[in-house]
Structures are given as structure tokens and as C-alpha cells.
Amino acid sequence: MESNRIEAFSDGVLAIIITIMVLELKVPHGVDLEALRPIVPVFASYVLSFIYVGIYWNNHHHLFHSTKQVSAAILWANLHLLFWLSLFPFSAAWMGENHLAPTPTAAYGVVLLMAVIAYYFLQCAIIAHQGPNSLLASALGRDWKGKLSPIIYLAAILLAFVSPWISSGLYAFAALVWLIPDRRIERVLEKRDPGEA
Amino acid sequence: MESNRIEAFSDGVLAIIITIMVLELKVPHGVDLEALRPIVPVFASYVLSFIYVGIYWNNHHHLFHSTKQVSAAILWANLHLLFWLSLFPFSAAWMGENHLAPTPTAAYGVVLLMAVIAYYFLQCAIIAHQGPNSLLASALGRDWKGKLSPIIYLAAILLAFVSPWISSGLYAFAALVWLIPDRRIERVLEKRDPGEA
Amino acid sequence: MESNRIEAFSDGVLAIIITIMVLELKVPHGVDLEALRPIVPVFASYVLSFIYVGIYWNNHHHLFHSTKQVSAAILWANLHLLFWLSLFPFSAAWMGENHLAPTPTAAYGVVLLMAVIAYYFLQCAIIAHQGPNSLLASALGRDWKGKLSPIIYLAAILLAFVSPWISSGLYAFAALVWLIPDRRIERVLEKRDPGEA
């Protein structure tokens, strides 16, 4: 089975997730700037979630760039990742509409945590499919980002009941860490086939 | 007519169906875990329907993998399948919001039944187009899964008026049967052209 | 400019149009079959509109099958067509929710009429781009379907104020006429290049 259709389907789902989040930005009834104030936290959680979906799309892109063939395990690991990403609009809206209340803020972290775990499973499924000389395995190396993120999310989930502001700061910080694009895969691909990448 | 555009369109529709189901998860007004309780059944029916759409996408992928050319009959059989799949969000929401009331649970089964029949028609249209030496026909073989599912759904529809819990258990069971990926098509393709698949 | 990206974008828009129409099927509050009765007309107008979008996707597919290069005029004619098709969910819901009231039924016809005119403009733009030996022009021939549809829609719009049932019957009839796939283009393509189509 080739990877192009799994990419197209994932692109479609990610494109829809990133766009329906904007539907949570309810059109305010007032006509002055004051009317926008209640939607500021919803807008902020939209921006954060947009960046997160962008990061996932970006990394997903890199992941499948090193994968030409997909197995059934990869396919389901990918759907599992998309499932958790599909909960971003819901949890972002719950957090945003309640102005960073503790439980919704922690719930947002749980969805982020499950998504990063699902991403890790997807990586494992691809590496297992590629066998011992896996291009992706050598590209990932120690994968400190992949190991750091769940710890940050876990801390943020617990801290949400102390101060949701710290949690949301941690979510933003974890996004910043991922924003730096994953050049490792590109670098390894370049080494192997300098003419292509 | 080539099959790539029918695949792209179906991918688009399936990606949207799988994603708009999440819109039925209405953001709760409360800010504690208690507030999530009313949406637990909606969430459960979302998970089940997500898996079903995933299964259909997966099998659809395999189906068109063995099909390079499409006829008008295949095109309309495909649209017919997409029509029934497009009713998943509606029937999942009706079942979920009413906490497995008998009629909505039976209605969910009717949509599942119609979808599996539509899938069967699509298979027939592809086999008819491929002619007597149809790759797909030999790949399907006895197709016990395709024959078992409608019977399970029919039983579940009737049992919904006895106990909706049995019905939803049957829906989950039928999903599990399909979750095991359809390796038959891949196996036959491998035999014919070991270098490709 | 190549036609593959205009096809991908149109596929995306059509996939979304066909799917968001189902959002108009509001989940009923009751839990028995009686609760479904108020949404029967909405469901009927959903089925009709699904078939219409399917027909447009099908014909769009054939149209661009004979077109490898696109001009700016084709691009905008295509967007113009997509604009009118994007009004299908709105007008189908207005007609369906008001149980075939005269004005909404006529409005549905106006959208159908504008869409068929937009499709005609798109055909003209492609023929103009292909020049005097246009493959599409010879494939279309007398194009009796393209000429019959606007007359049916015009009659249905006027008759909506006499009997909306006649109008909706005419809309269904016009859909049936188009359901028979446009084999003309395929036939001409086969003649020119028997190995390809």
C-alpha cells in the first residue's frame, strides 16, 4: 500500500480540524471593540491550537516523507493520532469559553498528551515497518523533543489545579519547542541521497 | 476514466464526515468533570462512528487499490456509499444524545446496514467492470465478513427494542471484526505482481 | 497552468458542500419514529441536493478530463460555478424546513438555474481555450441536456407559485435526466485515442 493516499486523507482531516476551530469563534452581538473582549480567550486558544495543528501537520509531513509504503498498523496508528487531534476544537473551545478554568485547562493538556503519545505510536509503527535499517529511526536519534513534550504536558495538567495560567504558559512553551522544525529527518535524507532533498 | 479523482473526492468526503461528527460534542457549560458526564454517551458514539468511518476508509482504500479504471456504475455506487456514510454523524448524535434509546439505536443500525449494503453494491460494480478474471473477485473469495456484518446489524436493529445495550455491543463487535484489516486483496496483488505491493 | 490543482480544489469544495448539507438535518429531540417526521422534507431535499452535487461532480470530472491546461477564464468560471453550488445547502434547507413553501421552492430553482448557467459558462471557457478543434466542443455535440435543464428549471420556478409539488417533481425529473452519465465525452476521447480511455 502506498503512502500518498494516507497523506491525502490526513491532510484533509487536518485541514478541516484547523478550520472548524474557527467556528467556535461565535460572531459577537455588539458592534464595538468591547464586544470582542469575551472572545479574546477563545481567540487565544484558537491561535494556540492552530499552531499545534500546524506543528502536527508539519511533523506528519516529515514523518511520511521517509515512508513510501504503509502497513495496516501504520494506517490505524495514523487514524488514532487523527482521533486525538480531532478533539482539539472541542477542548480548545471548552478551555477558551471558560476563561482558563482549571478542569478545562487540564482537559486540554490531556488531549495534547494523548496526541503526542499517538504520534509516538505512529513513529514506532513506521520504524517497525521499515525494519532494522529504518531511515526514520536513525533520523530521530535521541528524540529529546518527543520525550520532553509528554513531561511538560503532564506537569501542566497537574499545575492546572494550582494555576491555569502556568499550564497555558507550558502549553505555549511546548509549542515553541516544536515550532523549531524537525530538520533531523531532512538531514539524514540529504546524507543518503543528496540530490533529492 | 481513472480512479485517482474518485479516490480524492471520497477521501475528502470521509475526512469531513469523520471530523464534523466532533461538532456534535457540544462544549459543556460547566467547568468541572461533572459537566462532561452528559456528553459521555455522545463521546462513546463518536468513538464508535470514528472507528466505523476509519474502517470504511481503510477498506475503500483496498478496494480502489485493485481498480485503475472506473465506470459510471462504480462512480454512482461510490456516491451511494458516501450518502449512507454521510448519515453517520446524524444517527450517531441521535443515539448518543438520547442515551441509547431504542429507536435511535435501531436507526443507527439501519444506517450501518445500508452502508454495508452500499459497500457490497460498490464491490459488485467494480467486479462487473473488471470482467470474468476480476482481481477483486478472486481476492474477496468467500467474503465471510461482508456476509456476517448485515446479519449482525439486522439482529442488533431488532434487539434494540429489547435492550439497546446488546445492540450497541453488537455494533462494537461488528466493528472489531472489520478492524482486522482486509489482507486478502493485498495477498492476491502480491501473488500477481510481487514487486509492486 | 495545469488542471490537476483546479480539480483538487473543486473536489474539496464539492466534498464539503455535499457533507455540510447533512448538518441541516438537526438531531430531533424525541426518541421515537414520530420525532423523525418533521425532518422528512429536510431529508428529502437533502437526498435531492446530494444527487445534484453528485451529478455536478460527475460532469465536472468529465469536463476536466478533456482539459489538461487551464486559463484564467476557466479558473474564474469554475469558481463562479462553485459559488452557486455552495448555495445548495442554504436553499435546500430553506425549502426543506418550510415544507415546500412556494418562495423557498422557487428560490431552490433559481440556484439550480444559476448553477446550470455557470456550468455552461465553464464549458464555453474551456472550448474557447481549446480553440477551433476543441475536443470538448465536438464531444458535446448538440448538448440537448444542457439546453433542456434551464427550461425545466425556469418552468419549475414559475410553477412553484401554482404548486410547489409540481416544481419539486420537475427538479427530480431534471436530476434524472442528468443522472444518465455524459458518455459523449468519453466516446469522443475513445475515438481519438482508443488506448487511453
Next chain:
Amino acid sequence: MESNRIEAFSDGVLAIIITIMVLELKVPHGVDLEALRPIVPVFASYVLSFIYVGIYWNNHHHLFHSTKQVSAAILWANLHLLFWLSLFPFSAAWMGENHLAPTPTAAYGVVLLMAVIAYYFLQCAIIAHQGPNSLLASALGRDWKGKLSPIIYLAAILLAFVSPWISSGLYAFAALVWLIPDRRIERVLEKRDPGEA
């Protein structure tokens, strides 16, 4: 990294943006033409925004036509552009539902302004990636349209507090300027490789 997947993802997002705007056209409760009157301004802002998204898709198409490889900077510049375009449905609805009240009309201009700036950043990222002999840089030339638009939007934002009608006239005028397709890129491509374009 190749540009085809970034195009597919952008096509998906743009297709969804252009289509969900129509969801703001709430189905009226009345059944006569009078019932449509309140949605006339929403409809007008839908038409304007549809044209704008069409223009961006069109120009985006041209932009990536000259770009085969994408860098991380291009990828994020593209997501940044999509972010501002994703706010079109929200700001169009706010302006439309409030019958061109000053602040919503100015806010619409701010989104247009940010989008054109994001588009400019994307151009710069592509030119920087292509290096000193950038095909795109020579194709753009003086780029008077790209320089004129932000000035028009800025004027319209300020004038919204004098007369929102002047502002919306300016938005429509700026759209008309962009409607004339960007033939510069095609022309330069033709010169370089007359057989391709």
C-alpha cells in the same frame, strides 16, 4: 521537501474556508422574499469574501507554480497566511450581520490587511529560498498590486469610522484590482520554458 503536499493542504483549508462562510447564511424563518431581506448584507459580505478567497487561491496557485521545493520558513509563512484567511468567515459574518457597522467593517479590513501582509511574507520566504536568481522575484517585478492593496485597506480601516460604505467600496475595489489575474509569473515562465506553460 516537495511543494505538492503544501499545495494539497492549502487547497483543503481554502476549500473549507470558502464553504463554511455559507454556514453564516442562516436559513430564514419566513417563507416569502421579505424573509431574505435581513440576510442581504450577510449575503453581500459572503460574495465579497468568496471572491477574496478565490483571489488568494488563484494567486497561491501561481506562487507555488514557480516553486518546486519548500523550506520550513515557506511552510510556516504559508500557515500564517492560512491563519488570517481562516478569520474571513468570522469577520465577514460580523460585518454582514451588523449591516456595515463601523467597528466590524474596520475589523474586516484589518483581517484583509493582515492577510495581504502574510501573503507578502510568503512571497519573501519563497524568493529567499530560491536565491539570487529567483524566478518569482523577476516575475513579480515592481509588484504594484502588492504595494497598492495594503494602502487601500489601511485607508478603508480609517474611513470605516467616517462611512462604512466608502470602506466596503474600497474592499470591493481592491478585490477588482486583484481579480485581474497575475499573468506576470506565467509570462516569465513562458519566456524561460516556452514549451511548458
